[in-house]
Amino acid sequence: MSEVIYMVESSAELINNALLVSATIRYVVLDPILFKQSVLLDTKEILSSIVSKVEMSDKETSFKVSMYQIGIRHMKLNSEKIEGRIGAIVKQQFPNLVVNLLNPDSKLVVLAWDDMAAMGWQEGEIEYSSINYRAPKNSPYFGGGAMKPLLSRICVNLLQPLKAIVLDPFCGHGGMLREIADLGSFAIGIEISTRVIRQASFNNRHHDYADLINLIQGDSLSPPFRKGGIQAIVTDPPYARQTTTIGRDRDKLMYDWFNILDGPMKIVITTPTNMFVDTPKSWQVDIDTEDYVHKSLTRRIRRMIKE
Numbered sequence: 659m660s661e662v663i664y665m666v667e668s669s670a671e672l673i674n675n676a677l678l679v680s681a682t683i684r685y686v687v688l689d690p691i692l693f694k695q696s697v698l699l700d701t702k703e704i705l706s707s708i709v710s711k712v713e714m715s716d717k718e719t720s721f722k723v724s725m726y727q728i729g730i731r732h733m734k735l736n737s738e739k740i741e742g743r744i745g746a747i748v749k750q751q752f753p754n755l756v757v758n759l760l761n762p763d764s765k766l767v768v769l770a771w772d773d774m775a776a777m778g779w780q781e782g783e784i785e786y787s788s789i790n791y792r793a794p795k796n797s798p799y800f801g802g803g804a805m806k807p808l809l810s811r812i813c814v815n816l817l818q819p820l821k822a823i824v825l826d827p828f829c830g831h832g833g834m835l836r837e838i839a840d841l842g843s844f845a846i847g848i849e850i851s852t853r854v855i856r857q858a859s860f861n862n863r864h865h866d867y868a869d870l871i872n873l874i875q876g877d878s879l880s881p882p883f884r885k886g887g888i889q890a891i892v893t894d895p896p897y898a899r900q901t902t903t904i905g906r907d908r909d910k911l912m913y914d915w916f917n918i919l920d921g922p923m924k925i926v927i928t929t930p931t932n933m934f935v936d937t938p939k940s941w942q943v944d945i946d947t948e949d950y951v952h953k954s955l956t957r958r959i960r961r962m963i964k965e
């Protein structure tokens with residue numbers, strides 16, 4: 659995933675809500691001052707005039723300056739040196755603020771990208787360690803196709819706002835299900851293999867999600883739901899030709915599966931790019947994108963809607 663900077667005009671509340679469910683946001687800076695990047699290397703007076711525009715609130719008592727370069731690294735910019743220069747200016751302008759590099763109350767963030775820069779107080783930051791903790795390598799059981807939690811979470815987030823119940827009809831060891839549950843919906847998973855479903859159940863208990871997930875051992879071509887009972891699906895279907903499809907032709911399995919879905923529905927489906935999943939004409943594909951995972955795997959992610 660590449661680094662991107664987004665400018666959003668919204669309320670702090672909505673931005674904080676996005677931060678709570680996100681799998682991709684690292685830092686949020688509220689009301690940043692935008693300026694030409696060359697200013698960072700300019701005289702102290704010019705840099706001071708930018709700092710003086712940054713709004714101060716009473717909550718800032720100890721601070722540190724953190725500079726992040728987005729996208730390509732800017733060889734000319736020495737982040738540490740710029741952080742020091744700006745820190746000294748802030749201290750001069752606001753003498754009651756003290757520098758605390760280890761545990762500051764607030765962070766003054768400087769972002770640099772292309773030939774632009776921005777400066778503002780950091781509203782939030784996510785480490786994602788609690789989500790990465792659910793990674794396949796930290797779970798009791800996982801299979802070859804297990805996806806990393808952040809990618810699963812991105813797929814689930816494409817269904818936002820989430821329905822109360824979300825289904826993964828090819829749930830494997832349950833990585834997608836645990837992200838659905840973590841984001842506040844009840845997750846149902848169907849898995850054909852009795853061994854894998856037992857292992858998924860163990861994983862759910864290990865990560866403390868068993869109460870929020872219902873596992874069904876069975877065939878997704880004959881799901882036990884009433885008509886219209888499921889309206890949101892996120893899945894990573896089998897992609898090995900036959901090993902995980904009990905000998906069925908994989909493409910035919912997907913074709914048949916699409917044909918049994920009824921009622922209005924939103925689906926997010928992710929597959930390796932070299933796996934072709936034909937999209938039936940009655941579905942409208944409104945997102946079709948790719949995500950590089952590693953050199954032999956790029957994932958295609960599609961969102962499909964049927965009215």
Ligand SMILES: C[S@@+](CC[C@H](N)C(=O)[O-])C[C@H]1O[C@@H](n2cnc3c(N)ncnc32)[C@H](O)[C@@H]1O
Nearest residue numbers: 803804805828830831833849850877878896902
């Ligand atoms: C690519 S894996 C899913 C991996 C999962 N996302 C994870 O994180 O562990 C696809 C799963 O679909 C299961 N499967 C294959 N055919 C099925 C069917 N007809 N009904 C339900 N599950 C099926 C396979 O056994 C396999 O575990």
